[in-house]
Amino acid sequence: MNEQPLEPLKRHPEGRALRAEVDLGRIARNLVRIRSAAEGREVWAVVKANAYGHGSVPVGRALEAAGAHGLAISSLEEGLELRQGGIQCPILVLGGLRPEALPTASAEGLTVAVVGPEHLADYARILRAHPLRLHLKLDTGMGRFGLLPSELGGCLDDLRRLAPWIEGAMGHFATADDPDTGFALRQRRIFDVCLAQLAAAGIQPAQRHHGNSDACLRGLLDQDTHLRPGLALFGLTNVPEGRAMELEPALALVAEVARVKAVPAGTTVGYGRTFVAPQPMQIATLACGYADGYRRDLGNRGVVGFAGRTFPVVGRVSMDYLTVALPLDTPIAPGDPMTLFSSDPAAPHGLERLAQTLGTIPYELSCALHRRITRRYFS
Numbered sequence: 001m002n003e004q005p006l007e008p009l010k011r012h013p014e015g016r017a018l019r020a021e022v023d024l025g026r027i028a029r030n031l032v033r034i035r036s037a038a039e040g041r042e043v044w045a046v047v048k049a050n051a052y053g054h055g056s057v058p059v060g061r062a063l064e065a066a067g068a069h070g071l072a073i074s075s076l077e078e079g080l081e082l083r084q085g086g087i088q089c090p091i092l093v094l095g096g097l098r099p100e101a102l103p104t105a106s107a108e109g110l111t112v113a114v115v116g117p118e119h120l121a122d123y124a125r126i127l128r129a130h131p132l133r134l135h136l137k138l139d140t141g142m143g144r145f146g147l148l149p150s151e152l153g154g155c156l157d158d159l160r161r162l163a164p165w166i167e168g169a170m171g172h173f174a175t176a177d178d179p180d181t182g183f184a185l186r187q188r189r190i191f192d193v194c195l196a197q198l199a200a201a202g203i204q205p206a207q208r209h210h211g212n213s214d215a216c217l218r219g220l221l222d223q224d225t226h227l228r229p230g231l232a233l234f235g236l237t238n239v240p241e242g243r244a245m246e247l248e249p250a251l252a253l254v255a256e257v258a259r260v261k262a263v264p265a266g267t268t269v270g271y272g273r274t275f276v277a278p279q280p281m282q283i284a285t286l287a288c289g290y291a292d293g294y295r296r297d298l299g300n301r302g303v304v305g306f307a308g309r310t311f312p313v314v315g316r317v318s319m320d321y322l323t324v325a326l327p328l329d330t331p332i333a334p335g336d337p338m339t340l341f342s343s344d345p346a347a348p349h350g351l352e353r354l355a356q357t358l359g360t361i362p363y364e365l366s367c368a369l370h371r372r373i374t375r376r377y378f379s
């Protein structure tokens with residue numbers, strides 16, 4: 001996969017020259033790929049955390065236009081941001097809501113996950129005046145939100161009262177990326193038992209969804225009507241099946257060279273003097289630091305892309321700046337764009353490979369991209 005050609009950064013003369021390039025066409029194509037791998041099931045597209053750092057409103061609009069059934073986020077605020085951005089499709093608040101937030105959610109047409117047994121009677125009372133759709137979250141093995149199978153029996157009377165508003169039932173895999181599918185299949189069996197218990201009480205949610213990206217890519221979907229992918233929509237994946245499907249990473253992080261200087265051997269660079277130039281070289285300073293979401297522990301470990309090659313990040317990454325070493329004979333000038341996160345998954349500065357370098361997951365790197373970074377959208 002080739003990187004998009006880089007245009008000069010457009011910016012205010014006094015502004016910071018750092019931007020995330022987000023290819024909405026890639027996100028739409030990833031949606032189509034995921035759906036076709038899952039026999040056309042409908043998709044609740046997970047766009048929480050500012051669409052994993054990509055920008056929730058533009059990404060939400062693109063996914064809505066590309067045929068997502070709805071968008072899923074974690075909080076009321078994230079749902080309101082999408083509605084204010086003109087999104088009209090269903091929006092599911094995965095993290096649940098306190099009863100006092102239900103009137104607002106109802107007025108905004110949000111769908112709400114029921115995440116525990118606590119407020120069921122309050123919900124039934126409030127929904128009569130402020131109706132909305134509910135998805136019942138079942139804790140099949142994730143161990144955080146959701147009604148435990150052992151709690152379900154004691155809640156059935158309350159749930160029957162909520163039945164007119166219950167549209168869906170959902171669970172969440174703890175190990176969908178594990179080559180050993182034992183625990184995931186156990187979660188599926190528990191989900192089935194809970195659904196049967198609900199059906200026996202006269203509650204038959206029209207929608208059922210248990211599958212995140214990895215479950216979609218690995219076919220752990222069983223009788224689900226809907227999918228709930230996040231990461232794979234952005235072209236990122238934890239599993240070989242995702243790479244085999246040629247998911248297209250949608251984001252590149254680009255910074256303009258702010259300063260470049262030739263330094264003699266022995267020059268030290270940055271806080272703590274952790275880099276000492278071994279020979280005469282050029283040091284390029286980029287206006288991107290850990291406050292933007294570029295991890296501090298990429299100092300003396302990360303690389304950036306420039307003119308078809310990669311060059312090392314040297315010295316400590318500071319709050320607003322990082323420094324890159326280049327040989328003296330590499331033509332480079334202030335204003336030249338360098339790629340900090342590549343949209344080529346094979347590149348050493350692709351998000352999946354950087355995550356491996358850091359011993360983390362690509363989610364953490366993309367979600368950390370600060371809102372102060374300009375995002376530029378194209379397709």
Ligand SMILES: Cc1ncc(COP(=O)(O)O)c(C=O)c1O
Binds near residue numbers: 231
């Ligand atoms: C409840 C729930 N469903 C679905 C997802 C999407 O997961 P993924 O990004 O792995 O596809 C998440 C993500 O954290 C989630 O919390």
